[in-house]
Amino acid sequence: WEPTKKPAEIQKEEWMAGCHKLQLDSVDKFKKLLPSLDTGFMDREEFGDFYKFCFQFNRSGTHKTLDKDLVVALLKMCLTGGRIQSERLNTYCDFLETTKDESYSKITLDQWRSFLDFSYEYPDADALEKYDESQSAWPVLIDEYCEHMEKLGKKK
Amino acid sequence: RLLRYPLNIMSNQSNGNIIQLEDGWNNVIKKGAIDVLERTLDDGFDTSFEPREYIRIYTTCYDMCTQRSPYNWSRDLYTRHGETIEAYLRNTVLPALQDKTGQGGTILLNELKHRWSNHQIMNKWLKKFFTYLDRYYVKHHSLPTLEQAGLQHFKTEIYQNSKENTTSAIISLIDEEREGEIIDKTLVKSIVELYESMGMGSLESYSTDLETPLLDATRAYYGRKREDWIAKDSTPDYLIKAEKALGDEKTRVVEYLNPSTEMKIRKVVEDEILQKVQMNLLEKEGSGCSVLLANDKTEDLQRMFKLFSRLDSGLQPMANIVEKFITSQGNSCIDKRQARLDSGEKDKNDDPEFVKSLIDLHEKYLGVIRETFASHHLFQKALKNSFEEIVNNDVGQYSNAELMSTFCDRILKSGGEKLSETEVEQSLDRIVQLFSFLTDKDLFAEIYRNQLAKRLLNQRSASDDAEKAMIAKLKVQCGTQFTSKMEGMLNDLAVGSEQKSEFDQRMEQQEDTKLSFGVQVLTIGNWPSYKAPEVALPPQMSKCMEVFKEWHDNKHQKRRLTWVHSLGNASVRATYGKKSYDLQVTTLQAVVLNAFNDGQTYGFTELKEKLNFDDITLKPLMHSLSCGKHKVISKSPASNKITSNDSFSPNAKFTCNMRKIRIPVASVESSHNKSRVEEDRSVAIEAAIVRIMKARKTLSHQQLVAEVLSQLAFFKPQPRVIKKRIEALIDREYLERSSENSQQYNYLA
Numbered sequence: 001w002e003p004t005k006k007p008a009e010i011q012k013e014e015w016m017a018g019c020h021k022l023q024l025d026s027v028d029k030f031k032k033l034l035p036s037l038d039t040g041f042m043d044r045e046e047f048g049d050f051y052k053f054c055f056q057f058n059r060s061g062t063h064k065t066l067d068k069d070l071v072v073a074l075l076k077m078c079l080t081g082g083r084i085q086s087e088r089l090n091t092y093c094d095f096l097e098t099t100k101d102e103s104y105s106k107i108t109l110d111q112w113r114s115f116l117d118f119s120y121e122y123p124d125a126d127a128l129e130k131y132d133e134s135q136s137a138w139p140v141l142i143d144e145y146c147e148h149m150e151k152l153g154k155k156k
Numbered sequence: 157r158l159l160r161y162p163l164n165i166m167s168n169q170s171n172g173n174i175i176q177l178e179d180g181w182n183n184v185i186k187k188g189a190i191d192v193l194e195r196t197l198d199d200g201f202d203t204s205f206e207p208r209e210y211i212r213i214y215t216t217c218y219d220m221c222t223q224r225s226p227y228n229w230s231r232d233l234y235t236r237h238g239e240t241i242e243a244y245l246r247n248t249v250l251p252a253l254q255d256k257t258g259q260g261g262t263i264l265l266n267e268l269k270h271r272w273s274n275h276q277i278m279n280k281w282l283k284k285f286f287t288y289l290d291r292y293y294v295k296h297h298s299l300p301t302l303e304q305a306g307l308q309h310f311k312t313e314i315y316q317n318s319k320e321n322t323t324s325a326i327i328s329l330i331d332e333e334r335e336g337e338i339i340d341k342t343l344v345k346s347i348v349e350l351y352e353s354m355g356m357g358s359l360e361s362y363s364t365d366l367e368t369p370l371l372d373a374t375r376a377y378y379g380r381k382r383e384d385w386i387a388k389d390s391t392p393d394y395l396i397k398a399e400k401a402l403g404d405e406k407t408r409v410v411e412y413l414n415p416s417t418e419m420k421i422r423k424v425v426e427d428e429i430l431q432k433v434q435m436n437l438l439e440k441e442g443s444g445c446s447v448l449l450a451n452d453k454t455e456d457l458q459r460m461f462k463l464f465s466r467l468d469s470g471l472q473p474m475a476n477i478v479e480k481f482i483t484s485q486g487n488s489c490i491d492k493r494q495a496r497l498d499s500g501e502k503d504k505n506d507d508p509e510f511v512k513s514l515i516d517l518h519e520k521y522l523g524v525i526r527e528t529f530a531s532h533h534l535f536q537k538a539l540k541n542s543f544e545e546i547v548n549n550d551v552g553q554y555s556n557a558e559l560m561s562t563f564c565d566r567i568l569k570s571g572g573e574k575l576s577e578t579e580v581e582q583s584l585d586r587i588v589q590l591f592s593f594l595t596d597k598d599l600f601a602e603i604y605r606n607q608l609a610k611r612l613l614n615q616r617s618a619s620d621d622a623e624k625a626m627i628a629k630l631k632v633q634c635g636t637q638f639t640s641k642m643e644g645m646l647n648d649l650a651v652g653s654e655q656k657s658e659f660d661q662r663m664e665q666q667e668d669t670k671l672s673f674g675v676q677v678l679t680i681g682n683w684p685s686y687k688a689p690e691v692a693l694p695p696q697m698s699k700c701m702e703v704f705k706e707w708h709d710n711k712h713q714k715r716r717l718t719w720v721h722s723l724g725n726a727s728v729r730a731t732y733g734k735k736s737y738d739l740q741v742t743t744l745q746a747v748v749l750n751a752f753n754d755g756q757t758y759g760f761t762e763l764k765e766k767l768n769f770d771d772i773t774l775k776p777l778m779h780s781l782s783c784g785k786h787k788v789i790s791k792s793p794a795s796n797k798i799t800s801n802d803s804f805s806p807n808a809k810f811t812c813n814m815r816k817i818r819i820p821v822a823s824v825e826s827s828h829n830k831s832r833v834e835e836d837r838s839v840a841i842e843a844a845i846v847r848i849m850k851a852r853k854t855l856s857h858q859q860l861v862a863e864v865l866s867q868l869a870f871f872k873p874q875p876r877v878i879k880k881r882i883e884a885l886i887d888r889e890y891l892e893r894s895s896e897n898s899q900q901y902n903y904l905a
Contacts, residue, residue, distance in 0.1 A: 110883055
């Protein structure tokens with residue numbers, strides 16, 4: 001790694017420059033890289049940028065969306081480590097994997113970003129009790145996740 | 157009677173004699189006027205004074221009031237005027253009244269009337285005699301006038317002492333009259349006038365001393381009546397009594413109370429006998445509002461309506477019951493349909509019985525609202541609400557929108573319902589009314605357009621005027637945009653028939669084809685989408701098409717033509733042995749028949765290749781020609797199903813009595829394109845979102861959804877559907893989520 005501007009911090013530009021330098025052109029390399037990065041020091045804004053970047057970086061060609069499977073893998077990479085509750089991450093990934101809805105075979109940037117913001121606002125099962133679809137502007141994907149959790153009878 | 161006298165009055169002043177107070181008072185005034193007055197009143201005779209007497213007394217007073225000091229007796233006379241009246245009232249009148257108290261109300265009232273009348277006479281005469289005081293003394297000292305003073309004395313001495321008993325007496329009489337007894341109304345009226353006068357220019361005495369106790373008594377009376385009636389009477393019977401009571405009270409005021417009481421007494425009675433038991437009456441088992449509706453009890457309902465109109469927000473509960481009732485009637489129509497389907501009846505897109513039952517229901521209650529509820533807006537709303545509920549309640553495979561469109565199709569197609577022109581007009585009017593309650597109007601439009609296209613293209617429309625009329629009615633309901641395609645379709649046909657003769661002339665010039673040939677040009681977008689496969693046509697047909705294309709391109713350079721052979725019709729001369737027939741077939745059937753001109757046998761697959769048809773197209777064609785009523789083509793092996801192994805040849809044995817034979821083909825097309833409706837909706841929702849966000853720049857999710865729903869006239873999408881469109885627009889960067897508020901959107905220019 002090159003020396004960074006702030007000690008023990010990575011800024012987005014540097015991150016991107018660094019990625020290019022490392023010639024990250026495949027998800028595998030990305031996967032290998034990520035575990036070695038500790039994003040715990042980032043504040044919300046910085047992490048938000050990072051999180052968004054994770055999605056954008058993995059897009060291929062002119063496609064604006066990512067395949068669901070890739071999304072699940074990326075989520076598990078980016079969001080482990082306490083940023084959001086692990087129960088939330090796991091149940092959401094389960095939901096994505098098991099849903100039969102064809103329209104979710106591809107995930108949009110809006111859906112990707114909304115999941116994080118949603119998890120900040122509704123961090124755990126207790127918070128989910130208060131979730132009201134009729135008032136919500138969250139993407140339908142999130143509404144369906146909450147519905148799924150309600151059906152499971154456990155809101156974590 | 158005061159008569160006019162010449163001015164030269166004999167006056168003591170003129171001969172210089174001063175009248176002393178006691179002298180004047182005792183000898184003239186008291187003896188000549190007051191005593192006489194009192195006596196005649198007591199005796200009951202008419203009070204009158206000889207003109208000479210009157211003059212003498214008047215003059216005495218006048219003199220006594222105009223004499224120079226210290227002989228000006230104005231003050232004394234004024235005082236004694238008051239004392240006289242006071243004394244008379246106290247000593248004579250009051251005891252007489254008190255004597256009559258306790259002997260029954262009427263006796264007391266009569267006495268009081270008598271005494272009041274007397275007082276008025278006394279007051280009048282005393283005023284006449286002492287009139288000069290009113291002119292100067294009273295004014296100069298700002299004192300009550302003689303009349304006012306007299307009145308005040310009556311009030312103090314008599315009225316205040318007897319008002320309570322009097323009021324009780326009156327109220328008793330009124331209660332008796334309410335119970336059906338006859339009372340002396342004139343008497344009561346006179347006493348009421350007394351109360352009015354006691355207010356000295358205002359109605360305060362009347363209001364406080366009579367009206368208020370009367371209102372309390374009225375409330376008590378009708379409270380008892382209410383309890384009595386509500387326990388025993390049915391709602392209609394109760395209402396008849398209530399109506400009568402209100403009428404009676406109104407008459408009562410006119411007959412002997414002050415007009416200002418009318419409003420107040422009415423409110424008390426309405427409150428007691430209507431307001432307090434409103435729900436009880438409406439919901440009474442066996443005779444409440446819904447029972448009356450069920451039994452078409454028009455008169456009772458009219459009465460109920462009129463009575464409850466009197467109350468503040470008295471009609472809403474009734475309108476709610478009406479709404480529920482109509483909705484339940486509609487639901488039973490729906491249940492009947494469901495029952496027929498459950499019992500095995502085929503589920504088709506055509507159920508005239510059901511549609512007619514809804515139309516009849518609507519007509520019935522339109523009439524009821526007009527006749528019984530005076531077209532009141534709350535009831536119109538109730539009808540509207542209930543029909544919005546009913547009409548959108550679909551059962552079975554086919555939506556009510558489709559059933560209604562098919563109902564129109566029946567009326568508008570030739571060979572459908574046999575109706576007169578007025579009946580057609582009326583039916584269309586009524587179906588459009590029903591249509592106005594549909595949420596999915598765009599679905600109706602799509603289906604209607606498809607059915608309209610079928611009618612028009614197959615020349616199965618009964619009347620061009622009827623078609624236009626229906627479209628006009630839809631336009632009135634929904635606006636120009638809604639009907640533009642339909643109008644476009646009619647227009648295409650009109651233009652076509654205008655240009656037909658021109659093209660016919662052109663065809664006549666053509667020598668290398670003997671076919672008579674016509675083309676209907678359709679504007680894409682107006683009509684449903686049709687498949688236009690390339691078909692291998694016989695050369696005579698191709699030639700005709702070329703001629704047309706050339707002619708058309710000449711007229712309209714910029715237009716591109718696409719031939720839709722699946723919609724065309726043809727007439728084919730078929731000769732079997734010695735007999736010839738004219739077969740009315742579709743263009744594609746004609747193409748198939750033409751292939752057999754050489755008399756050969758062809759296999760299914762062969763035909764497919766030769767004519768460039770696919771299975772879906774060819775199978776029904778072969779079926780119609782070889783398995784239908786008129787087997788002009790024979791099939792082997794013989795069966796009712798077409799398979800790719802079949803082979804076909806002209807049926808040498810074919811015969812028929814008729815010369816002109818129509819050979820129908822099963823239609824492959826569905827009634828409408830479901831996905832087209834879905835697509836159009838997505839587009840409409842997105843357009844609305846963008847329009848709204850462009851104007852408002854930033855909106856919360858709730859507000860945006862609400863605005864979108866209010867702008868969509870022809871369908872009502874679920875919130876999730878709207879949300880998906882919002883997400884799509886976020887993806888295409890028309891909108892973004894606000895970074896400050898997760899529930900807010902910003903417009904991206």
